[in-house]
Amino acid sequence: MPELPEVEVMRRNIEAHVLHAGLRKVDVLDPRLTTSLPQNWENAVVNNELSETRRVGKYLFLFFGKTWLHLHFGMTGSIVFVPTNDHLPKYSRLALDFDNGLRMCFTDPRTFGKMDVVNRVESFLSTKKLGRDLLDATEDDAKKMFVNRKISAKAILLKQKEVAGIGNWLADEALFRQKIHPATPGGSLSERKAQHLLDEAKRIAVEAIDADTHYGDFPDHFFVHHRKENNDCPCGMGKIEKVQLAGRSTYFCSTCQS
DNA sequence: CGATCTGTTAGTAG
DNA sequence: ACTACTAACAGATC
Numbered sequence: 001m002p003e004l005p006e007v008e009v010m011r012r013n014i015e016a017h018v019l020h021a022g023l024r025k026v027d028v029l030d031p032r033l034t035t036s037l038p039q040n041w042e043n044a045v046v047n048n049e050l051s052e053t054r055r056v057g058k059y060l061f062l063f064f065g066k067t068w069l070h071l072h073f074g075m076t077g078s079i080v081f082v083p084t085n086d087h088l089p090k091y092s093r094l095a096l097d098f099d100n101g102l103r104m105c106f107t108d109p110r111t112f113g114k115m116d117v118v119n120r121v122e123s124f125l126s127t128k129k130l131g132r133d134l135l136d137a138t139e140d141d142a143k144k145m146f147v148n149r150k151i152s153a154k155a156i157l158l159k160q161k162e163v164a165g166i167g168n169w170l171a172d173e174a175l176f177r178q179k180i181h182p183a184t185p186g187g188s189l190s191e192r193k194a195q196h197l198l199d200e201a202k203r204i205a206v207e208a209i210d211a212d213t214h215y216g217d218f219p220d221h222f223f224v225h226h227r228k229e230n231n232d233c234p235c236g237m238g239k240i241e242k243v244q245l246a247g248r249s250t251y252f253c254s255t256c257q258s
Numbered sequence: 259c260g261a262t263c264t265g266t267t268a269g270t271a272g
Numbered sequence: 273a274c275t276a277c278t279a280a281c282a283g284a285t286c
Contacts, residue, residue, distance in 0.1 A: 003264055058265075075265055076283085091283095110282050112265060151276070160266085167264050224264095247278070249263080262286080270278080 002058055002073035004134055004165030005208035010079045011055045014062070014104065017081050021098040022049045023064060030093035033106075033115050041117050045069055050098075054121055056133050057164025061124075067117050070124060074112025080105045134165035134198075134205055142191075142198035149186030155246035156186045157201065166201055168248045169224055170208075174201040176223040181257045182250045183243070227251045 002010070026042045028034050034041070048065030055061070062069045071077070080089045084103045088095060094106040094115065106113065118124045132141055145162040146153065156162060157171040166174075175182050178197045180189070189197065204222075211217040215224060226234055229242040229251070238255030 006264080072266080074281090075263070077265095109284065110263090110265095112281065114266085155276085158265095169264050172264095246276095248265090260286105263284095266281095268278100268280085270276100272275085272277105 002075075002077060003167030003170050004055075004058060005170070005205050006213045007055055007058050007060055007073065007165075008205075008209050009213045010073075011053050011060055013081075014050075014079060015053055017102055018050050018098045018100065018104060019053070020049055020051065021100040021102070022047065023096055024099050025097040027095040027097070028093075029088070029095060030108075030111065032111065033093050033113075037115070037117060044117060056121070056125060057130055057160055058167070059124075059128075059130070059164075061118070061121050067119055068121055068124075070114075070116045070118050070121075071106065072114040074108060074110065074114065076110040077106065077108040077113035080107050129161050131159070131161050131163045134163050134202055137163045137198055137202060139195045142195040145198075146186035146189050146194040147191070151186060152182060152245050153180055153184045153186050153189060153197065154182035154248075154250055157197075158246055158248065163198065163201075165205065168250075169227065170201060170204055172227060172251050173204050173223045174198075176252060176257060177204070179257050181254070182245055182252050223251075 023046055026046055044067040045064040050062055050064060052063040060071045082089060082103050084097050084101050089105050089107050091107045091109040092105040093108050096104040141163055145156055149156060154171050157166045174197055178200050180197060218224060226240060229240060231240040233240055233253035233256060235253060235256050238253045240251050240253055243250050
């Protein structure tokens with residue numbers, strides 16, 4: 001489910017299927033998705049071609065000539081392509097019909113996903129106060145986000161206002177690989193350690209994208225393969241423990257991570 | 259049946 | 273004004 005790597009893979013998949021295709025028809029299948037949109041918002045996108053896509057953190061933007069369609073996938077949102085007259089996939093909330101015979105469906109069983117139309121991506125990002133995308137994060141970002149902070153390193157990694165795109169499994173993965181206990185207060189990490197941590201998160205994101213975010217295809221060294229309570233840690237010395245941090249289940253090995 | 263889940267945000271308290 | 277924590281959103285899965 002959608003953290004930065006998953007959203008990036010969806011973005012690439014969308015480009016592969018419908019970049020420069022014309023949008024012919026919009027079907028809103030779950031009206032809750034569009035309650036806060038302007039009246040007749042469809043007119044701003046229909047009969048235009050999808051000319052550009054962007055992703056910042058977990059947010060996806062599709063440009064239809066006049067305006068951007070913004071999608072956020074929540075916990076269970078996804079994009080599925082089917083032939084235009086095929087059955088809709090289960091949990092479809094929105095369907096976009098393109099003139100190349102493909103229908104792009106936004107599926108979302110838990111319905112935490114969101115959609116909006118925006119004129120400028122930059123103003124959307126500043127309203128949200130979203131941090132820089134993880135893949136573009138700098139050493140300076142790493143220094144600033146952890147320094148003088150009392151909250152846990154895990155909580156800081158999850159803050160989209162610091163760096164955008166890290167979710168629960170990616171945060172656990174980076175902390176495990178850098179041997180940092182997830183509850184470590186951000187401010188007690190050295191500048192160097194903070195930079196290594198953010199750099200690790202970036203590398204993980206790239207590796208996950210390269211594997212098309214199919215977890216089974218992730219390299220063996222990925223912590224995600226062991227990320228379950230009471231599993232043996234690959235270090236051979238400890239068991240994986242589970243705690244709640246920042247309201248999220250957090251898995252780690254207290255032997256490796258201190 | 260009850261607990262859990264890879265996200266965000268309104269509300270609350272400090 | 274900012275920081276940090278919680279509940280809520282909803283349904284499949286174990």
